[in-house]
Amino acid sequence: MMEQNLYTKKIIPYLDGSLSAPEKAEFEAYVHTHPEFESQIRTKEEELSLVRSMIPTPIIARDALDSLENELRESVLNLLREEPRNFWGRVKDGWEEWLSR
Amino acid sequence: MKRTEFFQLVQPLTEKLYSMAFALVPDDLQAEQLVIDSMNAFLLKEKKSVLIKMVDLESKKNVQLLRRTYYKSLLRYMCDIGVRRSNQMGEASLAVAVEEFQPFFALDAKVRFVMKLRFENQFTVEEIEEIAQLPKYEVIEKLHNGRFLLLNDLNSGVHP
Numbered sequence: 001m002m003e004q005n006l007y008t009k010k011i012i013p014y015l016d017g018s019l020s021a022p023e024k025a026e027f028e029a030y031v032h033t034h035p036e037f038e039s040q041i042r043t044k045e046e047e048l049s050l051v052r053s054m055i056p057t058p059i060i061a062r063d064a065l066d067s068l069e070n071e072l073r074e075s076v077l078n079l080l081r082e083e084p085r086n087f088w089g090r091v092k093d094g095w096e097e098w099l100s101r
Numbered sequence: 102m103k104r105t106e107f108f109q110l111v112q113p114l115t116e117k118l119y120s121m122a123f124a125l126v127p128d129d130l131q132a133e134q135l136v137i138d139s140m141n142a143f144l145l146k147e148k149k150s151v152l153i154k155m156v157d158l159e160s161k162k163n164v165q166l167l168r169r170t171y172y173k174s175l176l177r178y179m180c181d182i183g184v185r186r187s188n189q190m191g192e193a194s195l196a197v198a199v200e201e202f203q204p205f206f207a208l209d210a211k212v213r214f215v216m217k218l219r220f221e222n223q224f225t226v227e228e229i230e231e232i233a234q235l236p237k238y239e240v241i242e243k244l245h246n247g248r249f250l251l252l253n254d255l256n257s258g259v260h261p
Contacts, residue, residue, distance in 0.1 A: 012248070016219060018226040018241050047252060052220050054251045056202040058123045058132075060116060068133050069115050072140055073108055079144035080104035080151060096105055 007037065011044045102154045107171075110164065111140075114172050117222070121176060124217045125183035125210055126190060127202075135186065139179035147174065176218070176232045184210045204254040208247055211235075215243040 007030050013019045014027050031037050060068070077097055115136070122135040144151070157163050187210035205213060215233055218224045224232065229240045 012245075013241070016226075016244055016248075018237075018244070048220075048248075050255070051216075051248050051251050054202065054205055054254075055216060055220055056123065056127075056205060057221060058120055060119045060129075060133075064129065064133065065115060065119075068119065068136060069112060071133075071137050072111070072115060075137060075140050075144060076104055076108040076111070079141065080107060080148060082152065096103065099105065 004034075004037070007031075007034075008040060011041055012048075015041070015044055015048055102151060102156055104152075106156075106158055107151055109158075110168050111171055111175070114168065114175070117172070118175060118179070120221070121179060121214070121217055122183060124205075124213045125179070125187045127206055131186070131190075135179060135183050138182055139175055142178040142182060143175050146178075173224075173228065173232050177234065180211070180214055180233050184214065187213075204251055207254075208250060209243075212243045212247045215240060216247040219244055 007027060010019060010023070010027050014024065019027060031041065081093065118136045118139070119132055122132040122139070123129075126132050126135055156167055205216075208216070211233065215229055215235075218229045218232060219226075226237060226240050226244075229235070230237050233240065235243070
């Protein structure tokens with residue numbers, strides 16, 4: 001009974017990935033030898049999927065996404081710009097920016 | 102790496118970054134701004150390391166690995182900026198922002214972020230430690246508290 005309580009407490013850490021590798025292996029070995037224990041894991045899995053459903057996954061509108069991507073592109077091109085060494089450096093930068101449009 | 106190559110790497114992350122930003126600041130415009138500010142903060146700090154990085158972008162595996170690395174770095178900056186911004190918004194404006202997800206937005210900003218990292222992005226606790234700059238026990242505690250408070254809100258009577 002004590003042993004089962006110990007493993008019951010480990011179900012959530014097992015499901016949320018916070019068990020260390022040896023603990024995980026030990027837990028899986030226990031589950032393998034105690035098939036009745038699986039129903040408890042299923043219950044906790046249902047709880048976790050309930051929790052997942054309470055977390056928003058917003059969808060950004062297509063035009064907002066395009067505009068955001070454009071702004072990010074501008075940021076990347078401006079902030080990662082290396083000081084052009086000469087005229088050809090500036091031409092190369094301009095060409096690179098034009099190509100990435 | 103060229104700057105255009107870097108943009109090609111991070112462009113597919115835009116929607117995911119927006120989703121993460123929205124968990125911190127539940128407002129369309131503010132979430133978009135947070136994505137941009139996180140990118141800017143990252144670029145200002147990491148410019149050199151990005152530019153000197155030599156990569157083979159022909160290899161799909163390399164691209165995926167590098168994209169994931171940059172995603173985690175961007176999230177680290179987002180966590181830092183976004184948590185502060187969320188705290189400035191105040192609880193009241195957060196709670197009314199998205200009615201459907203009120204219990205989630207009633208949680209502390211860092212708890213929301215950690216929960217998104219775990220439940221939406223499937224990051225391991227170790228990866229979350231690195232992104233949220235928290236010790237392991239705090240990551241576990243935040244996951245535990247978030248789960249408990251959300252389930253409690255449903256009055257399911259289930260204990261974590």
